[in-house]
Amino acid sequence: GENVEQHPSTLSVQEGDSAVIKCTYSDSASNYFPWYKQELGKRPQLIIDIRSNVGEKKDQRIAVTLNKTAKHFSLHITETQPEDSAVYFCAASSSGGSNYKLTFGKGTLLTVNP
Amino acid sequence: EAGVAQSPRYKIIEKRQSVAFWCNPISGHATLYWYQQILGQGPKLLIQFQNNGVVDDSQLPKDRFSAERLKGVDSTLKIQPAKLEDSAVYLCASSLAEAGSSYNEQFFGPGTRLTVL
Numbered sequence: 055g056e057n058v059e060q061h062p063s064t065l066s067v068q069e070g071d072s073a074v075i076k077c078t079y080s081d082s083a084s085n086y087f088p089w090y091k092q093e094l095g096k097r098p099q100l101i102i103d104i105r106s107n108v109g110e111k112k113d114q115r116i117a118v119t120l121n122k123t124a125k126h127f128s129l130h131i132t133e134t135q136p137e138d139s140a141v142y143f144c145a146a147s148s149s150g151g152s153n154y155k156l157t158f159g160k161g162t163l164l165t166v167n168p
Numbered sequence: 169e170a171g172v173a174q175s176p177r178y179k180i181i182e183k184r185q186s187v188a189f190w191c192n193p194i195s196g197h198a199t200l201y202w203y204q205q206i207l208g209q210g211p212k213l214l215i216q217f218q219n220n221g222v223v224d225d226s227q228l229p230k231d232r233f234s235a236e237r238l239k240g241v242d243s244t245l246k247i248q249p250a251k252l253e254d255s256a257v258y259l260c261a262s263s264l265a266e267a268g269s270s271y272n273e274q275f276f277g278p279g280t281r282l283t284v285l
Contacts, residue, residue: 058210086272096278097172097259097277097278097279098211099276100275143210143211145210156272156274158210158211158212160208161210
């Protein structure tokens with residue numbers, strides 16, 4: 055099955071700096087890569103996703119890049135703000151026959167210091 | 169639109185007791201998922217339904233966990249008997265697309281935090 059590795063497990067930055075979180079996946083057939091943000095005690099929420107036919111996608115201060123050859127994808131947050139503090143999960147959608155399911159990384163705790 | 173609803177939000181039980189969780193997905197969403205999220209880890213899929221049929225339960229510990237979605241809408245997840253290692257947050261999610269689509273944005277409920285003593 056799919057295996058998703060996520061690094062780093064914790065990341066602390068100063069407000070205004072950039073943050074980068076990296077993930078690798080094992081199943082070359084995976085073709086959808088969402089990123090979820092989970093604030094303390096709350097539900098995961100989708101913040102951005104990318105499909106395998108695209109190398110980069112950007113939404114305001116958030117961008118995701120995908121390298122299919124190397125089987126890794128990254129989340130980039132620019133001009134970080136204290137409200138960006140949360141746990142971020144990457145995931146990869148892989149096929150088990152006709153069914154697709156998400157495999158999540160272990161998460162990155164991002165702390166943005168004012 | 170209303171989000172995914174789950175109850176209860178918190179549950180504390182003794183080991184070897186049984187417990188049940190309930191989930192009501194977003195209206196019209198065909199696919200429903202139950203995840204287990206242990207503290208400090210990402211969600212792990214336990215079972216996936218499309219309408220009222222199971223499409224993936226490969227990671228469900230079937231000796232103690234069961235789930236159903238009889239009418240293809242809401243769902244229950246049961247643990248009987250519970251073990252200490254079952255302490256986790258149980259998340260329900262739903263998606264509009266069918267299980268055969270890889271582009272499945274999943275919407276999560278608030279979760280049920282289970283503590284097994």
